[in-house]
Amino acid sequence: MKKILEVSDLHISFHTFAGEVQAIRGVNFDLFEGETLAIVGESGSGKSVTTKSIMRLLPPDNSEIKKGKILFKDTDIAQATEKQMQKIRGKDISMIFQDPMTSLNPTMTIGKQIMEPLLKHQKLSKDKARERALKLLDLVGIPKPEIRIKQYPHQFSGGMRQRVVIAIALACAPKVLIADEPTTALDVTIQAQILDLMKELQKQIETSIIFITHDLGVVANVADRVAVMYGGKIVEIGTVDEIFYNPQHPYTWGLISSMPSLDSGDEELFVIPGTPPDLLHPPKGDAFAPRNPYAMKIDLEEEPPMFQVSDTHFAATWLLHPDAPKVDPPAAVKERKAIYQAKQAASLKGGQ
Amino acid sequence: MAKYLIKRIIYLVITLFIIASLTFFLMKFLPGSPFQNEEKLTEDQRVILDEKYGLDKPIPVQYANYMMNVVKGDLGVSFQFDNQPVTKLLKNRMGPSLQLGFQAMFIGTIIGILLGVLAAMFQNTWIDYGSTFLAVLGKSIPSFVFAALLQYVIGVKLGWLPVASWNGFASSIMPTIALAIFPIATAARFMRTELIEVFSSDYITLAKAKGNSRMEVSFKHAIRNGLIPLVTVLGPMAVGLMTGSMVVEKIFAIPGIGEQFVKSIMTNDFPIIMGTTIFFAFLLTVIILIVDILYGIIDPRIRLQGGDKS
Numbered sequence: 001m002k003k004i005l006e007v008s009d010l011h012i013s014f015h016t017f018a019g020e021v022q023a024i025r026g027v028n029f030d031l032f033e034g035e036t037l038a039i040v041g042e043s044g045s046g047k048s049v050t051t052k053s054i055m056r057l058l059p060p061d062n063s064e065i066k067k068g069k070i071l072f073k074d075t076d077i078a079q080a081t082e083k084q085m086q087k088i089r090g091k092d093i094s095m096i097f098q099d100p101m102t103s104l105n106p107t108m109t110i111g112k113q114i115m116e117p118l119l120k121h122q123k124l125s126k127d128k129a130r131e132r133a134l135k136l137l138d139l140v141g142i143p144k145p146e147i148r149i150k151q152y153p154h155q156f157s158g159g160m161r162q163r164v165v166i167a168i169a170l171a172c173a174p175k176v177l178i179a180d181e182p183t184t185a186l187d188v189t190i191q192a193q194i195l196d197l198m199k200e201l202q203k204q205i206e207t208s209i210i211f212i213t214h215d216l217g218v219v220a221n222v223a224d225r226v227a228v229m230y231g232g233k234i235v236e237i238g239t240v241d242e243i244f245y246n247p248q249h250p251y252t253w254g255l256i257s258s259m260p261s262l263d264s265g266d267e268e269l270f271v272i273p274g275t276p277p278d279l280l281h282p283p284k285g286d287a288f289a290p291r292n293p294y295a296m297k298i299d300l301e302e303e304p305p306m307f308q309v310s311d312t313h314f315a316a317t318w319l320l321h322p323d324a325p326k327v328d329p330p331a332a333v334k335e336r337k338a339i340y341q342a343k344q345a346a347s348l349k350g351g352q
Numbered sequence: 353m354a355k356y357l358i359k360r361i362i363y364l365v366i367t368l369f370i371i372a373s374l375t376f377f378l379m380k381f382l383p384g385s386p387f388q389n390e391e392k393l394t395e396d397q398r399v400i401l402d403e404k405y406g407l408d409k410p411i412p413v414q415y416a417n418y419m420m421n422v423v424k425g426d427l428g429v430s431f432q433f434d435n436q437p438v439t440k441l442l443k444n445r446m447g448p449s450l451q452l453g454f455q456a457m458f459i460g461t462i463i464g465i466l467l468g469v470l471a472a473m474f475q476n477t478w479i480d481y482g483s484t485f486l487a488v489l490g491k492s493i494p495s496f497v498f499a500a501l502l503q504y505v506i507g508v509k510l511g512w513l514p515v516a517s518w519n520g521f522a523s524s525i526m527p528t529i530a531l532a533i534f535p536i537a538t539a540a541r542f543m544r545t546e547l548i549e550v551f552s553s554d555y556i557t558l559a560k561a562k563g564n565s566r567m568e569v570s571f572k573h574a575i576r577n578g579l580i581p582l583v584t585v586l587g588p589m590a591v592g593l594m595t596g597s598m599v600v601e602k603i604f605a606i607p608g609i610g611e612q613f614v615k616s617i618m619t620n621d622f623p624i625i626m627g628t629t630i631f632f633a634f635l636l637t638v639i640i641l642i643v644d645i646l647y648g649i650i651d652p653r654i655r656l657q658g659g660d661k662s
Contacts, residue, residue, distance in 0.1 A: 055561055057560060061476075086564070087563065088563070089561055089562065090562035090563035091563060094561060094562075095558075095561045097554055099554060102553060103554040104558070105555040105558075106577065106652070107652060108573070121563060154653045165558070168562065
């Protein structure tokens with residue numbers, strides 16, 4: 001698989017009155033052609049900041065890329081000028097936002113908003129752009145596009161608006177599509193429709209998707225690979241199966257344990273204790289250590305490096321160090337591991 | 353749309369009727385009559401005059417007569433200006449006031465909006481501070497101070513424009529500027545505040561994410577959304593300007609309506625008071641109607657609610 005985007009050692013800070021908030025503290029990941037990479041993590045973990053920086057949409061007056069590279073094609077986006085970025089935005093990399101109720105311009109027709117990137121990047125004539133916009137509306141499943149194209153956002157429901165936002169994002173068939181919690185503001189039935197639509201369009205347009213979410217159920221549905229972020233860093237990254245069935249980092253364990261399952265009965269839902277780290281004064285060791293029941297002394301002293309679990313699976317926890325004691329992961333995680341091993345064993349038998 | 357307009361015009365007529373009636377009775381309740389203050393008049397002469405102008409009849413009859421004439425388009429005859437018809441007086445006096453008001457409004461809002469946009473685009477830079485400073489000056493210093501200043505510098509010292517006269521466009525420039533200061537300041541402040549809010553909204557981020565430059569984002573996407581609250585204050589401001597700023601008219605010796613209105617109240621010149629009030633009310637209601645239509649043009653969400661439901 002070919003790399004389409006390469007983020008290495010990214011550091012981003014926000015300058016506030018209280019001081020420098022180190023929102024991103026060394027993020028590394030690659031995005032391959034045609035894949036969907038989900039970034040999960042709680043609020044404030046740096047998911048949105050990372051992806052906004054890929055489009056350089058962070059507020060220029062108080063944010064700063066301190067260090068690192070964001071390589072797209074041959075351009076380092078971290079160093080790109082505003083002019084260069086204007087050519088990339090909407091054409092090579094585009095974005096779907098969280099709240100469809102507020103992400104469309106209320107005073108502009110849907111048609112105009114979809115045609116805008118077409119006129120801008122593909123230099124289509126007005127008629128051609130309109131034709132293409134009609135096709136896009138049809139593609140994202142909006143009925144009667146000829147009527148709808150002349151309407152304004154307030155004449156659309158939330159789910160329909162998100163389809164329009166998707167049509168705008170896909171107008172120029174971008175190489176990378178960033179979806180920042182695209183289903184969070186929608187109700188569950190519409191969520192499923194939007195996710196299906198995105199999966200189908202991804203196949204047609206052959207784009208890579210970075211999918212930000214804090215909903216692990218959504219992740220399981222759409223992602224090929226998953227990156228778990230905590231305190232401005234990626235703490236674990238791997239394929240969907242690896243993250244869901246063989247998680248290594250105690251934070252991932254916590255996330256998986258706090259997922260409700262169909263057969264969970266009256267017992268209380270698991271909650272990760274404590275609060276996220278204060279990135280104004282980032283902790284010295286592992287940022288998750290104060291909330292981690294498996295924390296060791298070294299977690300408070302030194303940051304864990306990325307340990308390799310498999311070719312595709314990495315996790316930053318000292319528990320993977322050869323000298324670390326063997327610990328017992330939470331029951332929910334053990335169950336999953338067991339299911340996974342059983343499945344693998346079954347598929348091995350089936351293969352023979 | 354046509355249905356909506358017809359409905360609004362009917363409302364407009366009702367509003368005007370109520371305003372005219374209220375003004376009529378309020379005026380009659382005021383002490384004094386047009387001829388009471390004239391000490392030279394004998395009792396007989398006063399009776400003759402009262403009879404001539406119908407002031408001897410009971411008030412309800414006077415009211416009915418007046419309203420009948422108004423419907424026919426006759427606003428009566430002035431008591432103080434040589435029996436001239438009020439409509440003619442209004443026509444002569446309204447022109448300069450309307451012209452000045454319109455010019456001041458036009459220049460004021462355009463410059464004000466531009467200043468506000470610049471201030472919002474370059475927030476917390478010297479452009480923003482400069483525009484804020486100008487706006488504060490414009491709002492806090494009364495227009496007659498500017499008027500006197502303009503007269504002194506441009507009229508007297510430089511001699512570029514006539515100091516105080518009313519012939520031709522040249523003599524309207526300085527009063528227009530003096531009157532425009534306030535709308536400039538108001539529009540600039542409104543625009544800046546609203547645009548800063550608009551700039552932080554999601555659809556502006558999306559507009560940037562499409563690859564629009566800062567200018568394109570501001571002019572194609574932001575301004576129209578930022579205009580909505582400004583339109584509300586523009587209506588009453590327009591009426592205030594068009595009906596004449598008394599002081600500015602006086603300073604520049606402009607034969608406008610503002611001065612005449614005040615004079616007519618002092619002398620109990622009933623027909624003029626009534627005529628001017630009805631005309632002002634008419635202007636105000638028409639401008640409010642225009643503002644409402646403008647709203648619909650700027651904001652499609654309002655267009656539908658106002659138009660289709662009615």
